[in-house]
Amino acid sequence: MLYIPFDDLVRTLEAALEKAGVDASRAARLSDVFARNSLEGVYSHGVNRFPRFLFCIREGIVRLDTTPERVASLGGMEVWDGRFGPGPLIAEDAMARAVELSRTHGIACVSVRNSSHWMRAGRYGRQAAQAGMAAILFTNTTANMPAWGAEDPRLGNNPIVLAVPRSKGPVVVDTAMSQFAYGKLEVAVQNGQMLPFDGGYDEEGRLTRDPKAILKTRRILPAGYWKGSAMSLALDLLAGALSMGRTVCAVTRAPEDEAGLSQVFIAINFRGLLPAEQVDRLLDEAVEFLLSSKPVPGGAPIRYPGQDVERTAARNLERGVPVAEETWEKIQAHMQRP
Amino acid sequence: MLYIPFDDLVRTLEAALEKAGVDASRAARLSDVFARNSLEGVYSHGVNRFPRFLFCIREGIVRLDTTPERVASLGGMEVWDGRFGPGPLIAEDAMARAVELSRTHGIACVSVRNSSHWMRAGRYGRQAAQAGMAAILFTNTTANMPAWGAEDPRLGNNPIVLAVPRSKGPVVVDTAMSQFAYGKLEVAVQNGQMLPFDGGYDEEGRLTRDPKAILKTRRILPAGYWKGSAMSLALDLLAGALSMGRTVCAVTRAPEDEAGLSQVFIAINFRGLLPAEQVDRLLDEAVEFLLSSKPVPGGAPIRYPGQDVERTAARNLERGVPVAEETWEKIQAHMQRP
Numbered sequence: 001m002l003y004i005p006f007d008d009l010v011r012t013l014e015a016a017l018e019k020a021g022v023d024a025s026r027a028a029r030l031s032d033v034f035a036r037n038s039l040e041g042v043y044s045h046g047v048n049r050f051p052r053f054l055f056c057i058r059e060g061i062v063r064l065d066t067t068p069e070r071v072a073s074l075g076g077m078e079v080w081d082g083r084f085g086p087g088p089l090i091a092e093d094a095m096a097r098a099v100e101l102s103r104t105h106g107i108a109c110v111s112v113r114n115s116s117h118w119m120r121a122g123r124y125g126r127q128a129a130q131a132g133m134a135a136i137l138f139t140n141t142t143a144n145m146p147a148w149g150a151e152d153p154r155l156g157n158n159p160i161v162l163a164v165p166r167s168k169g170p171v172v173v174d175t176a177m178s179q180f181a182y183g184k185l186e187v188a189v190q191n192g193q194m195l196p197f198d199g200g201y202d203e204e205g206r207l208t209r210d211p212k213a214i215l216k217t218r219r220i221l222p223a224g225y226w227k228g229s230a231m232s233l234a235l236d237l238l239a240g241a242l243s244m245g246r247t248v249c250a251v252t253r254a255p256e257d258e259a260g261l262s263q264v265f266i267a268i269n270f271r272g273l274l275p276a277e278q279v280d281r282l283l284d285e286a287v288e289f290l291l292s293s294k295p296v297p298g299g300a301p302i303r304y305p306g307q308d309v310e311r312t313a314a315r316n317l318e319r320g321v322p323v324a325e326e327t328w329e330k331i332q333a334h335m336q337r338p
Numbered sequence: 339m340l341y342i343p344f345d346d347l348v349r350t351l352e353a354a355l356e357k358a359g360v361d362a363s364r365a366a367r368l369s370d371v372f373a374r375n376s377l378e379g380v381y382s383h384g385v386n387r388f389p390r391f392l393f394c395i396r397e398g399i400v401r402l403d404t405t406p407e408r409v410a411s412l413g414g415m416e417v418w419d420g421r422f423g424p425g426p427l428i429a430e431d432a433m434a435r436a437v438e439l440s441r442t443h444g445i446a447c448v449s450v451r452n453s454s455h456w457m458r459a460g461r462y463g464r465q466a467a468q469a470g471m472a473a474i475l476f477t478n479t480t481a482n483m484p485a486w487g488a489e490d491p492r493l494g495n496n497p498i499v500l501a502v503p504r505s506k507g508p509v510v511v512d513t514a515m516s517q518f519a520y521g522k523l524e525v526a527v528q529n530g531q532m533l534p535f536d537g538g539y540d541e542e543g544r545l546t547r548d549p550k551a552i553l554k555t556r557r558i559l560p561a562g563y564w565k566g567s568a569m570s571l572a573l574d575l576l577a578g579a580l581s582m583g584r585t586v587c588a589v590t591r592a593p594e595d596e597a598g599l600s601q602v603f604i605a606i607n608f609r610g611l612l613p614a615e616q617v618d619r620l621l622d623e624a625v626e627f628l629l630s631s632k633p634v635p636g637g638a639p640i641r642y643p644g645q646d647v648e649r650t651a652a653r654n655l656e657r658g659v660p661v662a663e664e665t666w667e668k669i670q671a672h673m674q675r676p
Contacts, residue, residue, distance in 0.1 A: 072611045076414050077444025079611060106415025109445040109606060134576055136474065149638035150631030162572035164579060173572045175565050197563060205634060224561030225535060227513050230643040233628060234500035234511045238472055240620050241502060244612045247620060249627035266604070268447060273410045273417060274582045282578050282585060289587035290571060293488030296543060300487035305568040 002328050003320030009035045013050060016334055020057045021064055026089060033088040037120045038321045041312035044183035045120035047323050051330040053086075053119075061259050062086050062116050068093065071244075076105030079243055082115035084259060091118040091263060092127065098267035099131045106273065112263045113245025115139075122174030122306070124265065125163030129170035134268040135163040139261055140236045143252040145178050145220050148229035151205075153218060155232045156248040157181070158239075165271070166283045172306035177232035178220045185211040185220075239264050340666050341658030347373045351388060354672055358395045359402055364427060371426040375458040376659045379650035382521035383458035385661050389668040391424075399597050400424050400454050406431065409582075414443030417581055420453035422597060429456040429601060430465065436605035437469045445606045451583025452598045453477075460512030460644070462603065463501030467508035472606040473501040477599055478574045481590040483516050483558050486567035489543075491556060493570045494586040495519070496577075503609070504621045510644035515570035516558045523549040523558075577602050 004012070013031035018024065034053070038046030056062040066083035068090055073079070078097065082090040094110045101108030118124070118139060128135035141156035157178035164171045180199040188195055188211040198207040200214035200221045207221065214220060222228030240247035245262035246254065254260055271279060293302050316322070342350070351369035356362065372391070376384030394400040404421035406428055411417070416435065420428040432448045439446030456462070456477060466473035479494030495516035502509045518537040526533055526549040536545040538552030538559045545559065552558060560566030578585035583600035584592065592598055609617065631640050654660070 073444070074607065074611050075443035075445070077606070077608075077611065105413035105443060105445075106411070107413070107443075107445055107447040107604065111608075134579065147628055147631050147640055149634055149640045151634050152632045154628050154631045162569065162576065164572060164575045171572055171575055173568045175562075175568060179562055179565075223565045224513075224517055226638065227517075227561045230511045230513060231500065233624075233642060234502060234509055237502045237509055237621055237624055238500065238606075240624060241472065241612075241617050242606065242608045244616060244620070247624035247627075249624045250620075252627075266445065268415070268576075268580065269412065270415075270449075270580045273412050273415065274579075278582060279579050282582070282588075283575055286571075286575055286578060286585035286587045289585075289590075290485055290492050293485050293492045294490045296487055296489050300564065302485055302487045304571060 002323045002325055004323050004328070005320050006035060006039055006317055009038075009047065009321050009323070012331060013047070016050070016054065016331055019335060019337075020054050022057070026086065029089055029092070030086060033092075033119060033123065035321065037123065038323065039313050039316045040309050041316070042120045042122065043322065044181060044187075047321070048327050049119055051327060051334070054334055056116070061256050068112070076101050076108035078110045080110060080112045082112045084114050084116060087116035087118040087261070088123075090115045091124050091265070094263065094265045095124040095127050095135070095137065095267070098135075098265040099128055099133050102133055102267040102269040103272065107266065107268045109242070110265045111239070111243035111245075112265075113243035114260045115263050116259055116261060118263065120174070121159040121161045122172050125161035125172045125174065126170060126306070126309075128267050129163045129165035129172065132165050132269075132271050134165065134270055135161065136266040136268075137161045137264060138235045138239060139263040140239045140246075140248050140251060141261065142258040143248050144182070144218070145222060145232065147233070148222060148226040151219065154248070155222070155229060156236060156251075157220070158232045158235045158248070160231075160235060164283065166287070167280050168284060169310065170306055171287065171304050174305070175223070177223055177228040177235070179223045179228070180220065182215075182220070185215055189215065340661045340663055342661050342666070343658050344373060344377055344655055347376075347385065347659050347661070350669065351385070354388070354392065354669055357673060357675075358392050360395070364424065367427055367430070368424060371430075371457060371461065373659065375461065376661065377651050377654045378647050379654070380458045380460065381660065382519060382525075385659070386665050387457055389665060389672070392672055394454065399594050406450070414439050414446035416448045418448060418450045420450045422452050422454060425454035425456040425599070426461075428453045429462050429603070432601065432603045433462040433465050433473070433475065433605070436473075436603040437466055437471050440471055440605040440607040441610065444611065445604065447580070448603045449577070449581035449583075450601045450603075451581035453601050454597055454599060456601065458512070459497040459499045460510050463499035463510045463512065464508060464644070464647075466605050467501045467503035467510065470503050470607075470609050472503065472608055473499065474604040474606075475499045475602060476573045476577060477601040478577045478584075478586050478589060479599065480596040481586050482520070482556070483560060483570065485571070486560060486564040489557065492586070493560070493567060494574060494589075495558070496570045496573045496586070498569075498573060502621065504625070505618050506622060506625075507648065508644055509625065509642050512643070513561070515561055515566040515573070517561045517566070518558065520553075520558070523553055527553065
């Protein structure tokens with residue numbers, strides 16, 4: 001593992017993006033997305049995804065020659081067409097627009113069709129929370145998870161984010177509808193570990209904790225069995241219907257690899273309505289109630305979601321951001337392309 | 339098990355409510371709620387909850403001498419105080435108000451504080467879908483589930499509903515954040531069955547499928563382990579903050595038993611924005627894609643959430659609505675109270 005100073009990392013990614021044909025302003029924003037996702041500890045959706053992002057640009061899966069376009073609006077609701085541009089920028093702009101609309105409309109919804117992978121979902125929840133808004137956002141994906149009772153993958157793992165702003169640090173849930181992400185399975189295989197709980201099916205159709213067996217069948221388990229399966233379908237239908245875009249079905253059938261995703265960004269301006277100190281007191285009391293639970297001896301640490309982000313970022317700022325050597329070499333190789 | 343004709347059931351519940359002091363108009367609405375929840379197959383939140391509802395009225399936990407009051411509004415967002423009235427009516431009115439607001443605002447949010455138990459969450463999702471709107475709604479509860487890593491219950495199982503209207507029948511997910519509801523555990527004990535998957539902890543702190551052991555410890559398992567735990571917290575914070583009402587912490591600390599709940603109703607008028615036939619085609623294609631999955635031999639039937647509601651209702655309309663004898667006797671005993 002390499003530990004790259006954050007500023008060096010940002011500059012390196014920026015140069016790589018410009019070499020790939022991204023203009024300076026978008027390169028600056030995108031390099032921050034990838035570098036900061038790793039800085040804040042979400043390595044599975046940070047710099048390690050960067051070589052694949054460059055590949056998507058080269059292959060035209062992510063397009064640089066388009067800009068998003070608003071196609072419909074009604075009150076606090078807008079529908080945009082992302083026109084297959086860079087997902088992280090489309091998502092950031094959509095979330096910012098929802099935040100803006102919520103200032104006057106109280107609650108606002110921006111849905112986007114024809115987007116591309118937004119990398120780390122939680123980023124846009126934190127963005128809304130920093131602007132003082134609660135947020136609910138979700139995306140669909142290509143089919144990568146069988147429905148409950150099914151063998152073949154016809155659902156996405158469709159992550160959802162719930163974000164609540166708080167003076168003492170936002171509470172941000174960022175969770176996929178599968179029990180484990182494919183990235184987690186790969187890491188477990190690399191480390192020679194079994195999963196702590198069943199994560200999918202082996203070739204005999206039995207539930208298993210063996211990540212290698214699950215990667216072979218590609219049959220990951222919905223979180224909460226039938227519950228994650230049902231939620232995944234509903235999120236997909238909402239994303240498709242609200243944006244008049246592709247559902248998981250259409251994404252999977254399209255010739256490109258996971259392109260034209262549908263995404264929904266809801267911002268809620270409850271602080272514009274209610275006394276700030278009272279809201280903070282209420283939220284702090286609830287979080288303290290949780291954190292003062294009696295811990296299970298030897299159990300998982302009791303945390304609120306998003307609690308460790310600041311600390312992880314501070315540590316990675318100090319010691320450098322962890323980047324796998326293989327990933328770093330790919331970025332260097334890209335820089336040496338003719 | 340008794341099988342009571344639906345109309346008889348409605349009339350019986352209506353008479354019982356009027357005897358408990360509920361005025362005719364609210365008695366008519368409430369009897370429909372309880373009877374229809376059972377008619378549509380959600381027995382855990384139908385007539386079997388009715389004796390407890392009568393008890394709550396007698397004890398003043400559910401108050402009849404108040405009406406809900408709007409306390410704040412901004413654009414498509416309103417905050418109401420339920421003033422401890424009957425939860426199912428507060429919920430129905432709040433959902434109807436959100437639907438109404440979404441006609442002009444596109445997306446609307448009505449949050450309610452000081453409500454009481456709304457019984458079956460999915461009812462209000464179906465209500466929105468029947469009016470042509472998508473809906474996201476959730477409630478908090480009293481603390482009944484330990485956080486991930488904790489021993490003592492400091493989270494609610496806080497159900498969420500996602501509803502998508504569709505010409506061929508709405509897709510409605512209605513799911514609590516625990517893997518199994520307490521009602522399900524009780525039914526399993528009655529039937530002498532084990533749970534199909536781990537549902538909580540035994541006295542030695544081990545995960546178990548034994549419903550009796552879990553009812554003893556009251557340590558139910560969050561759906562998806564840390565995932566349900568995180569979602570539950572976020573839904574509670576949103577419900578409390580958006581309504582400036584009680585969080586699970588405050589509900590649990592209050593002297594009354596599960597009173598003064600906070601609830602959120604979001605309606606989305608995507609059909610007001612987008613071509614209806616196209617939306618229907620897109621939704622139908624996605625649902626068909628799911629339903630034509632390859633089934634696991636001997637596995638669970640592949641269904642979309644809400645698919646069986648109409649069929650169950652038709653069957654119960656035909657043969658009578660199943661009501662436990664014990665429940666029926668309690669209602670008769672209530673009618674004979676002086």
